Amino acid sequence: MKRDSRLSWVLHALLHMSQADRSITSDQLAGWMDTNPVVVRRTMGLLRDEGLLATVKGPGGGWSLACDPEKVTLRRLHEILGDGNLFAIGVKTETPSCLVEAAVNRRLTSAMAEAEALLLARLGEITLADLLADFAGEDGAAFATHRDGPS
Amino acid sequence: MKRDSRLSWVLHALLHMSQADRSITSDQLAGWMDTNPVVVRRTMGLLRDEGLLATVKGPGGGWSLACDPEKVTLRRLHEILGDGNLFAIGVKTETPSCLVEAAVNRRLTSAMAEAEALLLARLGEITLADLLADFAGEDGAAFATHRDGPS
DNA sequence: GTTTCATGTAACGTCAAATATTACGTAACT
DNA sequence: AGTTACGTAATATTTGACGTTACATGAAAC
Numbered sequence: 001m002k003r004d005s006r007l008s009w010v011l012h013a014l015l016h017m018s019q020a021d022r023s024i025t026s027d028q029l030a031g032w033m034d035t036n037p038v039v040v041r042r043t044m045g046l047l048r049d050e051g052l053l054a055t056v057k058g059p060g061g062g063w064s065l066a067c068d069p070e071k072v073t074l075r076r077l078h079e080i081l082g083d084g085n086l087f088a089i090g091v092k093t094e095t096p097s098c099l100v101e102a103a104v105n106r107r108l109t110s111a112m113a114e115a116e117a118l119l120l121a122r123l124g125e126i127t128l129a130d131l132l133a134d135f136a137g138e139d140g141a142a143f144a145t146h147r148d149g150p151s
Numbered sequence: 152m153k154r155d156s157r158l159s160w161v162l163h164a165l166l167h168m169s170q171a172d173r174s175i176t177s178d179q180l181a182g183w184m185d186t187n188p189v190v191v192r193r194t195m196g197l198l199r200d201e202g203l204l205a206t207v208k209g210p211g212g213g214w215s216l217a218c219d220p221e222k223v224t225l226r227r228l229h230e231i232l233g234d235g236n237l238f239a240i241g242v243k244t245e246t247p248s249c250l251v252e253a254a255v256n257r258r259l260t261s262a263m264a265e266a267e268a269l270l271l272a273r274l275g276e277i278t279l280a281d282l283l284a285d286f287a288g289e290d291g292a293a294f295a296t297h298r299d300g301p302s
Numbered sequence: 303g304t305t306t307c308a309t310g311t312a313a314c315g316t317c318a319a320a321t322a323t324t325a326c327g328t329a330a331c332t
Numbered sequence: 333a334g335t336t337a338c339g340t341a342a343t344a345t346t347t348g349a350c351g352t353t354a355c356a357t358g359a360a361a362c
Contacts (some may be wrong), residue, residue, distance in 0.1 A: 008244075153318055
């Protein structure tokens with residue numbers, strides 16, 4: 001399975017945006033995130049629809065943060081992105097007629113549910129502000145890694 | 152992405168096999184698991200290579216359990232199957248040059264590692280025998296769900 | 303010993319989900 | 333008007349899981 005990496009690069013984008021003093025275009029972000037501008041608009045549009053980002057059309061327009069980094073958890077972002085399956089493994093039949101298979105499914109889904117709950121809880125404990133703090137003090141180096149990065 | 156369901160149906164197969172008094176062919180298993188005989192051989196071959204199953208060629212041959220259900224955990228099976236990625240989400244870049252992205256990756260992979268550890272721990276607590284016990288008493292009903300099941 | 307049953311395995315085909323791309327529409331600034 | 337930028341539908345590409353075909357090998361039955 002191809003892993004869904006949207007949460008990963010959206011976070012990356014949000015952090016850079018939170019430090020920029022002006023809005024950033026989809027093209028710029030696509031360059032930094034090594035993806036396509038349309039993908040950026042499509043994905044970040046989900047966050048805009050939730051009021052976390054603001055977009056402005058036309059020259060000088062682009063994307064900017066419209067939320068308090070202290071108040072946005074990774075869990076919230078994960079849920080907005082709507083990643084369906086958190087796991088790459090799963091049961092073969094959702095509602096099996098065989099009782100043996102049903103017993104297997106109960107055990108597997110129960111274990112996976114526990115792990116999922118833990119992961120969501122951890123993601124719920126981490127805010128954008130926490131991530132910003134993670135590299136506080138090395139901002140210069142951080143931005144030097146993207147050509148044409150925010151001044 | 153398509154979720155890897157091998158652990159799920161291999162368990163299903165092992166449970167049925169553990170109750171059969173004779174070996175079972177790949178064709179039979181493929182019928183019950185709703186898959187292809189070659190897939191059965193490919194997948195269960197991994198377990199045979201680890202000594203958990205025995206195969207016999209020729210008429211009357213097939214697959215049979217060669218291990219103690221008390222001693223085989225779901226974790227062991229998961230590891231033998233070698234499912235690479237447990238999660239359907241992941242970081243975009245494994246070794247990023249951007250420090251911001253690296254900070255994101257650290258947080259994400261750390262949270263995922265915790266969840267993975269929990270899931271593996273849970274799978275390590277469950278044996279084939281536990282699964283067999285789950286439906287003890289309803290054996291007849293269990294087997295009735297597969298036509299031509301073990302007598 | 304050859305026919306039949308069954309596994310072993312390489313090679314290739316199919317399918318679904320994530321991502322990428324193309325194309326065109328709309329709004330805003332100059 | 334022309335340029336910049338987002339909005340979005342439609343389509344293509346990619347990747348990994350799974351399925352299928354084909355053929356080889358070994359064991360039993362006759």
